[in-house]
Amino acid sequence: MPDMTPAPRRRPLWRLFIMPALLVVAAIGWSxxxxxxxxxxxxxxxxxxxxxxxxxxxxxxxxxxxxxxxxxxxxxxxxxxxxxxxxxxxxxxxxxxxxxxxxxxxxxxxxxxxxxxxxxxxxxxxxxxxxxxxxxxxxxxxxxxxxxxxxxxxxxxxxxxxxxxxxxxxxxxxxxxxxxxxxxxxxxxxxxxxxxxxxxxxxxxxxxxxxxxxxxxxxxxxxxxxxxxxxxxxxxxxxxxxxxxxxxxxxxxxxxxxxxxxDLIAIAAGTLGLNANGRIDGELQMTVAGIEKVIPALGIEKMLEEGVPQATLDRVAPGVKSQDLNNLFGALDKAIPGLGKVVKQNANVGVAAGINSLGTAAELEGKKARAFPLRFVDGAVFFGPIKVAQLPPLF
Structure with a gap:
């Protein structure tokens, strides 16, 4: 009896190249x-x-x-x-x-x-x-x-x-x-x-x-x-x-x-703007803990021992003359020998007391602190009543 099983149909070979061709086209397009x-x-x-x-x-x-x-x-x-x-x-x-x-x-x-x-x-x-x-x-x-x-x-x-x-x-x-x-x-x-x-x-x-x-x-x-x-x-x-x-x-x-x-921690918040002269105006509310521990680093005692430069006085105490301040310490020594030196050596204590008198008592991160404003007036920076810096205009 003759074999009647039909021969398998051959699939077109071109279908095998569809995916590679698409990949080549995509690669060309991407490139x-x-x-x-x-x-x-x-x-x-x-x-x-x-x-x-x-x-x-x-x-x-x-x-x-x-x-x-x-x-x-x-x-x-x-x-x-x-x-x-x-x-x-x-x-x-x-x-x-x-x-x-x-x-x-x-x-x-x-x-x-x-x-x-x-x-x-x-x-x-x-x-x-x-x-x-x-x-x-x-x-x-x-x-x-x-x-x-x-x-x-x-x-x-x-x-x-x-x-x-x-x-x-x-x-x-x-x-x-x-x-x-x-x-x-x-x-x-x-x-x-x-x-x-x-x-x-x-x-x-x-x-x-x-x-x-x-x-x-x-x-x-x-x-x-x-x-x-x-x-x-x-x-x-x-x-x-x-x-x-x-x-x-x-x-x-x-x-x-x-x-x-x-040990010094300071936080601040506030707003600063510019006036018509291009200088900074505004105020920051600050709270500082441990400020008394940095007073010695300010070098006030050494500054007084060596004589206060006029430029420094103009920055921290406008209107006060360097010669007048040095004459004052000399007069104290003449009146009571050694008194001028004692005053100089205790300057840090006086400054610390003055800073502690600024603002109000506060607490910061579990530590005693002082709260006070840091003011900017026409580019001048005031720490309480003390001028600490002068900023240049921005335009």
Whole structure:
């Protein structure tokens, strides 16, 4: 009997190539998209640089390259620099900051998140001069969330940052910290329409040299602020932006701040604004615990022993003449030998008592404290009745 089993039907071979063909088409399309996006990086960067240059901020890149195919864009800028012109009141001169390398990374599937890594060191120099400052760190990174023309949130973090003054081959430490973070976000409005900016600054183990012995000791800081009065984010010099804030009645609200240095703990909150002269006005309500322990570090006794400079008196006691004060101590010694020296040696006790008389008794984190206002009047800073600083105008 003949075999009647039908022969199996052959499937068309072309079906086997459908999936590989689709993958090839997708790969070609994806590659075209990636290379187009990579080509747009340079054009957009150049347009942004041109806008910033009109406001006195000139950015440059010694060598720019784009990599990261296929799933992300890695834009590398070697020998990056920024020259700032007319960014402070009455200061048309420029300074230039240079950085070894900046690497900016964006994932193709998440283009609204940009992450940047900063390679140390950085240098700062006046125009046409050798570097006067050098900045180092172990880790430096920033992130920006939002489209380039519509940023919503930004952060920058440094581990072990250190700033040194450079004088030829000699480097002198100016400031350093174990960790620094700065976060900012748009709390209200939009980048194009009256944005309100909220920021948080955190410093761990910070020290500052050449200002005051108190600042040379490690401190921690946590400060939250809210800035209002901006019209938009369009590029403009800082003095012009400060004028804009003043004209709009804007201000900086210190929502909360906490500084700790050993047993000294201080918190403050309040509002600071600008007057028509570009100087700071406002008031912060402070509560301080352990302030009596830092009085010896103020160096009042040593200052009196060596004679009080007139510049110091102008800052802390306007109207009092240095010669008059020194004559007073001499007269005390003539009347009762040694009395002037006793008064000088007990100056710290008197200052501590005077500070304790300011404000009202309070409690801070379980410790006895004093609460008092820190006033800003036309740029002058007053600690109770004592003028402690004079700040320059911002425009």
């Amino acid at each position: 075209a998209f990636w290379f187009y996006a990579a080509s747009e990086v340079g054009a957009r960067a150049d347009a942004w640089r041109a806008r910033e240059a009109k406001s006195g901020r000139v950015y440059d890149c010694g060598k720019r390259s784009v990599a990261g195919y296929p799933f992300r864009l890695e834009v590398s800028c070697d020998d990056a620099s920024v020259a700032l012109v007319s960014q402070t009141a009455g200061a048309p001169s420029a300074f230039t900051a240079r950085l070894s390398e900046i690497m900016v990374i964006a994932q193709i599937y998440q283009p609204n998140l940009l992450i940047a890594d900063f390679k140390p060191p950085a240098t700062i120099a006046d125009r046409g001069q050798p570097p006067s400052m050098k900045v180092n760190w172990t880790t430096g990174r920033s992130s920006i969330t939002g489209l380039p023309n519509n940023p919503q949130r930004a952060s920058i973090v440094f581990d072990n940052p250190a700033i040194d003054r450079v004088n030829g081959p000699v480097q002198t430490p100016l400031a350093k910290a174990g960790h620094v973070e700065l976060h900012g976000r748009i709390a209200e409005g939009s980048p194009q329409d009256h944005p309100v900016i909220e920021t948080v600054l955190q410093i761990a183990g910070g020290t500052i040299q050449e200002v005051h012995p108190l600042l040379a000791q490690p401190f921690d800081a946590d400060v939250q602020t809210k800035l209002s009065g901006l019209k938009d984010f369009s590029p403009k010099p800082w003095p012009e932006r400060f004028r804009e804030i003043q004209a709009a009645g804007g201000h900086v609200e210190i929502v909360r701040s906490r500084i700790q240095q050993g």
